[in-house]
Amino acid sequence: MEIMNFIFKHPQIKEDYLFRDKIINKLIKNKEKKIIFLRAPFGYGKTIALSMFYEEIHDKKLWINCPSYLFEFDDFLNHLIFGLSNVYEFEFSKNKNIYLYFNEEEKIVELVNELSKVEEDIYIFVDSLENMTLAENYKSLFNILINFSNKNVHYVFSSREDFPISVVKLEMSDDYYEIKEKELRFSLEEFKEYLNQRKIEIDEEKILELYELSNGWPGFINVIITYITDNQDINGNYISSVTNISEYLEAIIKNLSKDLKEFLFFISLLNQITLHVCKEYFSYMGEYKIHQCFERLLDLNIIEKLDEENFYMHDIFKQEISKKVPEDLKKKIYNELFEIYKKSENYKEQFYCLIQLGDIEKIIDFFLIHSQILVRDFSSVEKWLHSIPQSFYENDYTLYFYRGIIKEKYSKFDEALEDYIIVRNNIEKLKDTKLSVFEVEIQIIGIYWHKEEYEKVVELGLELLKKIPNEDYNDLISLYNLLGSSLSYLSKIEEGEEYLNKALYLCEKNRINEMKPWILNNLSYNIYTIKGEIKKAEDYYLNALEMFKNMDDDYGKALLYANLADFYLLVNKTSKSQEMMNYFKDIYIKTQNVAYLPILYILQAKINIIKGSLKEADNNLKSAERFYARSKFLTSNFFSVKAEYLFKVGKNEEALMALEKALKIGNTFFNRYQILDFKLQKVKILIYGKQFETAIPIIEDVIKTAAEGGAKLILFEALYYKMALSYFIKVLTSKEDQRTFLTLLEANDFHFVFEKTPYLSKYVCEMLGNKVELNNMYIETPKITFLEESFKLSHEEKAYTYYPKIYLFGEFIVFSGDNILTIKNIKNKKALDLFKFLTLNYNQWITQDIIIEYFWKDLPFDSARQNLYVALHDMRKRFKDMGLKDEYILSNNKNYKFNTDKPYYLDYEDFFEVNKEAIKLFNNKLYSKSKDSFLIAKKIYKNGLLPSNIYDDWAIPKINHAEKTYLQILSKLYLIEKENSIEKAKSILEEYLNIDPYSYEMNTEYIKLLLKQREIKKAVDYYNYIKELFASELGEEFTSKEVSNFIKEIQFS
Incomplete structure (x- = not known):
C-alpha cells in the first residue's frame, strides 16, 4: 500500500x-x-x-x-x-x-x-x-x-x-x-446540553422519555437530533410529541431521495446486509451509486460498516423500517432475493426468504430437502416450527421428528421424546423416505442419554445394534457414540473407548463428518481427560470445535466452548477458560437458548472464584439457583462450585455441607473416576480446615480407585494431597508413593497442579526432600526441575539437572548447583551488566542497537558490536562452566533475550508476581493472606534492586519501578498493621520515609501515629522538621489541617 x-x-x-x-x-x-x-x-x-x-x-x-x-x-x-x-x-x-x-x-x-x-x-x-x-x-x-x-x-x-x-x-x-x-454514553446532562446547543426546546418530561429511549447511546442520540433538526421548521409543534423511534425514522425517510428510500427499504428486509447482494439486486444502479447509498446511510447513523463486504443495521431500526415497506414490494423483493440466493446455493437465506413470503407448503418442502443444513440454525427453525398450524404436522409426520430435534437442543427432553414416539408409531406415514426407523430409535435412545439413564441406553442400544445392517454407517456411528459415552459414564472406560473409536473409524473410513466432532468431544471428555492424557484431550476438543465452526453448528460450538472452558480451568489456564466462556455467552445471546443459562452461570462463577472475584461469583451462583435443578449433572456441579465459593470466603463447614450434596447427587450420575474430583475437593477443604485425620481415608480411597482405573491425573493429584497431609500429621508416604508421583510428573505435563494451591506446594516439595524444586508457583509459567538425587525413573535421566537461580535484589548473585557467580569473580563487568539487563527484560527481545546504545555508545559501531559479541561469549562460557548445558542467552537476527523457556528462578520476576497476588488478596479483603504475601515480597526486595547499578541508564527505570512497587507494599502493610500493632506500623512507616521522606501522606500518618502513642514531644519535633524539609528542599509548605491544629493546641497548652 x-x-x-x-x-x-x-x-x-x-x-x-x-x-x-x-x-x-x-x-x-x-x-x-x-x-x-x-x-x-x-x-x-x-x-x-x-x-x-x-x-x-x-x-x-x-x-x-x-x-x-x-x-x-x-x-x-x-x-x-x-x-x-x-x-x-x-x-x-x-x-x-x-x-x-x-x-x-x-x-x-x-x-x-x-x-x-x-x-x-x-x-x-x-x-x-x-x-x-x-x-x-x-x-x-x-x-x-x-x-x-x-x-x-x-x-x-x-x-x-x-x-x-x-x-x-x-x-x-x-x-x-x-x-x-x-x-x-451521554449523561442526561450532556443530552440536555446537546439539545440546548442545537437550539432545540423540548419539555423536561419529553427529554426524559427521549433519553430513556436512547439509553445514552451517542449514535442513537445523533439519529434523534438529526430528525428533530431536519424537521423543526417543517412541523415545530410536532416535535414535543415525538416519543418513539418509528416517528424519528419516518421523518428521516420522508427527506430521502427516491433511490435512497428504495435502497433503505431493501436492506431493512435482508437477514444479512452484504454488498454482493445489493449489487445483484440493484445491478441497474452501478457500483458507484450503491456505495453512495451506503455512505449516506452511514452518515445518518442508520447502519454500521463491519467491513468492505458486510454492513449491520440495529434490530430496532430494521424492524421499524421494514414495517414501512408496502406488502406488495416486500413480496417482490423476497422473490427476487430467493433467486439471487439460489444461484449461490445459500439455503439458509433462501429459507429466510420463503418464511417471509409465507407459503407454508413451499417452506415445508424446501425445509425437508435441506433439513440437515438448516437445523444447525436451530433458533430460527424453532420459531418457524412453532408457527406452523397443527394440521400440517398431521399431514407429514416428518415435521414431528425435526421438532423433536429442535426441542432436544433446547433441553426439552420429555417433549422431544413424545415427538419421536409419535414418529415411530406412524413410520409408514412419513413422506421423507430417507428417514429410517433405526434413525428414529437412535434419537429415542439419545433422549435417555440426555436424561442420564445410561443403563437404559446400553440396554436399548445393544438390542438395536443387532438389527442395524453393517452397511448402514450413519446409524452405526450414532449408536456406537451413544454406547461409548454411556459405558464410560458407567465406569466402563475401556469398553466406552472401544465403541467411540469404532465410531471414529467409520467416520474417517467413509468420510462422514457430521458425527465426527461429537465423537471427538466424547473421547476427550469421557476418556482422555479421565485418563489424564491432557494433550490428546485438548487436541480432540479443538479439532471438534473447528469442525463445528466449519459446519456453522451453534449447538455443537456451544457444547465445545463450555467443555473447553471447564477443561482450561482443570489445567489452570484461567484466561483461556474465560475466552471460551465469552464465546459461549455470545451463542447464548444469539440463540436465546435458556438451557444454556445454568451452564453459563455455574462456569462463570467457577472462573470468578479462581480469579478472586468473589462478589461476581456470588452473583452468578445466585442466578444459577433458578436453573441448576434441570439435571443431576448441573445440580452436582452447582453445589461443587458453591462449596468452593464458601471455602474461599472462610465458611468451611458450610462448604463441606454443600460438597456433601454434590457428592450425594454426583454418585448417582458420574462414573467412579469423575466423582473423585469432588472427593479431592473435599480433601483440600479438610486440609485447610486442619481436619487431617478425616481426610486420610478419603485420600486413600481416591488413590486406590484412580490407580485401578489408570486415571493418571487424579492419581497424581491424590498423591499430591497425601504428601501435603504427611507434612502436617507426619504420616509417612511410602517410597513407592513418591516414586509414582515423580514418574507421573516427569512423564506428563501435570505442573499446573502445583500452581492451583501454592500454599500446599511448598510443603509437598519439602516432604519430597527437595527432590522436586519449585521455583515459581504463582502464575502461568511453572518451572519445576528434577534434581540429581531424584529417584531413578524408568526412562533415561537428563545429563544436566542444574538450572540458574538469579538474584538481582541486594547483592547480585547466580547459583547453579554448588557453583556461584558474583560481581567479585568475573572480570568483564560489561558482560555481567549486559546479563543483568537481559534478565531485567526477561520477557522480551532486545535489539542489538539498543544494547550498544546503553553499553558502548561512545565506540564506533564495529568496535561496539565486537565488544557485544565478546561479552555474550564471556557470559555463555561462564554459564557452561557452572554446569548449565542449556543456552540462557538467545540471539535471533541481531536481537537478544534471556531464555525463559528453560528452568530458572529470577527473584525480580518473583517479586512482582508475589506482589500481584498480594494485591488481589488485599482487594478481596483477605488481609491476613495478603499480609503473608506482602511480607514475602518485602523479603525478596532486601535493600533494593541492583544497588551497584543505581546510576546506570539501562537500570534506572527498573530500579525506580521496583522501588515504587516496594513503597506500595509498605503502604499496604501499614494499612494492615495500624489496627493490629502500632509498633509494627510505626516501623513500616519509618522504613517508608527513609526511602521517600517527601511523602505528604506518610509523613502525616507518622505524626498521627506518634500522637496516638502520646509521644507528644517527638511528634512536635518531627512536625517542625518536616515543615523545614518541605520548605527548604521542595519550596512547598507542609500543610495538614488535622495535624497542625492538634500541634497548635498542644503548643498553646
Whole structure:
C-alpha cells in the first residue's frame, strides 16, 4: 500500500458537536500514561472524542486513521515512519523512502532505536485499531514497539475490540488507561446540553422519555437530533410529541431521495446486509451509486460498516423500517432475493426468504430437502416450527421428528421424546423416505442419554445394534457414540473407548463428518481427560470445535466452548477458560437458548472464584439457583462450585455441607473416576480446615480407585494431597508413593497442579526432600526441575539437572548447583551488566542497537558490536562452566533475550508476581493472606534492586519501578498493621520515609501515629522538621489541617 495522506488527517470538530468535557478531562489527567485506549462498539463517538483530545494536545503529535480495507501491520509501520518524519527530526526522516523495502522486524528495530531516544513528549493517535490486520507473529513486534519506546512517547488508540496484546505489565506500572463503553454514553446532562446547543426546546418530561429511549447511546442520540433538526421548521409543534423511534425514522425517510428510500427499504428486509447482494439486486444502479447509498446511510447513523463486504443495521431500526415497506414490494423483493440466493446455493437465506413470503407448503418442502443444513440454525427453525398450524404436522409426520430435534437442543427432553414416539408409531406415514426407523430409535435412545439413564441406553442400544445392517454407517456411528459415552459414564472406560473409536473409524473410513466432532468431544471428555492424557484431550476438543465452526453448528460450538472452558480451568489456564466462556455467552445471546443459562452461570462463577472475584461469583451462583435443578449433572456441579465459593470466603463447614450434596447427587450420575474430583475437593477443604485425620481415608480411597482405573491425573493429584497431609500429621508416604508421583510428573505435563494451591506446594516439595524444586508457583509459567538425587525413573535421566537461580535484589548473585557467580569473580563487568539487563527484560527481545546504545555508545559501531559479541561469549562460557548445558542467552537476527523457556528462578520476576497476588488478596479483603504475601515480597526486595547499578541508564527505570512497587507494599502493610500493632506500623512507616521522606501522606500518618502513642514531644519535633524539609528542599509548605491544629493546641497548652 502506498502512503496515503488522508490517513494522517484527523476529523475536524464541527461547531455543533458537543464537547465531551468529562471524557476529555479524564484523558488529559492521564495523558502521561504510555497507552490510552478508548474501547467501545460502533456509534459511541470514539473517533470524535479522540479528535477532541487531539486538539487539546499542544505537544508534538501524529494522527493515523486505520482504513477498513486491507490495512496490514506493514502498512501501519510505513505510515508511522512517514508520519513521524514530519513531526520530529528522526534519523530515518532523511531517507524515509528506503524503509519501504525493509521487512516488519527491521522497521520495528529502526522505530524503536529512534523512539527510545526521544526526550520530549510525542503523542501517536491511532484511530480504529481493529482495522489493522495484526497477525499472531507480529504481536510480539507490536509489543516491542510500545514497550521499548521512551516514556515520552504516548500512544492513544481507539477500537471496537480488546487491545490486541497483553497490557498487564503496563497496568501493573500504572502506565495504561482505558475508557470503556459505559463512560462514552451521554449523561442526561450532556443530552440536555446537546439539545440546548442545537437550539432545540423540548419539555423536561419529553427529554426524559427521549433519553430513556436512547439509553445514552451517542449514535442513537445523533439519529434523534438529526430528525428533530431536519424537521423543526417543517412541523415545530410536532416535535414535543415525538416519543418513539418509528416517528424519528419516518421523518428521516420522508427527506430521502427516491433511490435512497428504495435502497433503505431493501436492506431493512435482508437477514444479512452484504454488498454482493445489493449489487445483484440493484445491478441497474452501478457500483458507484450503491456505495453512495451506503455512505449516506452511514452518515445518518442508520447502519454500521463491519467491513468492505458486510454492513449491520440495529434490530430496532430494521424492524421499524421494514414495517414501512408496502406488502406488495416486500413480496417482490423476497422473490427476487430467493433467486439471487439460489444461484449461490445459500439455503439458509433462501429459507429466510420463503418464511417471509409465507407459503407454508413451499417452506415445508424446501425445509425437508435441506433439513440437515438448516437445523444447525436451530433458533430460527424453532420459531418457524412453532408457527406452523397443527394440521400440517398431521399431514407429514416428518415435521414431528425435526421438532423433536429442535426441542432436544433446547433441553426439552420429555417433549422431544413424545415427538419421536409419535414418529415411530406412524413410520409408514412419513413422506421423507430417507428417514429410517433405526434413525428414529437412535434419537429415542439419545433422549435417555440426555436424561442420564445410561443403563437404559446400553440396554436399548445393544438390542438395536443387532438389527442395524453393517452397511448402514450413519446409524452405526450414532449408536456406537451413544454406547461409548454411556459405558464410560458407567465406569466402563475401556469398553466406552472401544465403541467411540469404532465410531471414529467409520467416520474417517467413509468420510462422514457430521458425527465426527461429537465423537471427538466424547473421547476427550469421557476418556482422555479421565485418563489424564491432557494433550490428546485438548487436541480432540479443538479439532471438534473447528469442525463445528466449519459446519456453522451453534449447538455443537456451544457444547465445545463450555467443555473447553471447564477443561482450561482443570489445567489452570484461567484466561483461556474465560475466552471460551465469552464465546459461549455470545451463542447464548444469539440463540436465546435458556438451557444454556445454568451452564453459563455455574462456569462463570467457577472462573470468578479462581480469579478472586468473589462478589461476581456470588452473583452468578445466585442466578444459577433458578436453573441448576434441570439435571443431576448441573445440580452436582452447582453445589461443587458453591462449596468452593464458601471455602474461599472462610465458611468451611458450610462448604463441606454443600460438597456433601454434590457428592450425594454426583454418585448417582458420574462414573467412579469423575466423582473423585469432588472427593479431592473435599480433601483440600479438610486440609485447610486442619481436619487431617478425616481426610486420610478419603485420600486413600481416591488413590486406590484412580490407580485401578489408570486415571493418571487424579492419581497424581491424590498423591499430591497425601504428601501435603504427611507434612502436617507426619504420616509417612511410602517410597513407592513418591516414586509414582515423580514418574507421573516427569512423564506428563501435570505442573499446573502445583500452581492451583501454592500454599500446599511448598510443603509437598519439602516432604519430597527437595527432590522436586519449585521455583515459581504463582502464575502461568511453572518451572519445576528434577534434581540429581531424584529417584531413578524408568526412562533415561537428563545429563544436566542444574538450572540458574538469579538474584538481582541486594547483592547480585547466580547459583547453579554448588557453583556461584558474583560481581567479585568475573572480570568483564560489561558482560555481567549486559546479563543483568537481559534478565531485567526477561520477557522480551532486545535489539542489538539498543544494547550498544546503553553499553558502548561512545565506540564506533564495529568496535561496539565486537565488544557485544565478546561479552555474550564471556557470559555463555561462564554459564557452561557452572554446569548449565542449556543456552540462557538467545540471539535471533541481531536481537537478544534471556531464555525463559528453560528452568530458572529470577527473584525480580518473583517479586512482582508475589506482589500481584498480594494485591488481589488485599482487594478481596483477605488481609491476613495478603499480609503473608506482602511480607514475602518485602523479603525478596532486601535493600533494593541492583544497588551497584543505581546510576546506570539501562537500570534506572527498573530500579525506580521496583522501588515504587516496594513503597506500595509498605503502604499496604501499614494499612494492615495500624489496627493490629502500632509498633509494627510505626516501623513500616519509618522504613517508608527513609526511602521517600517527601511523602505528604506518610509523613502525616507518622505524626498521627506518634500522637496516638502520646509521644507528644517527638511528634512536635518531627512536625517542625518536616515543615523545614518541605520548605527548604521542595519550596512547598507542609500543610495538614488535622495535624497542625492538634500541634497548635498542644503548643498553646
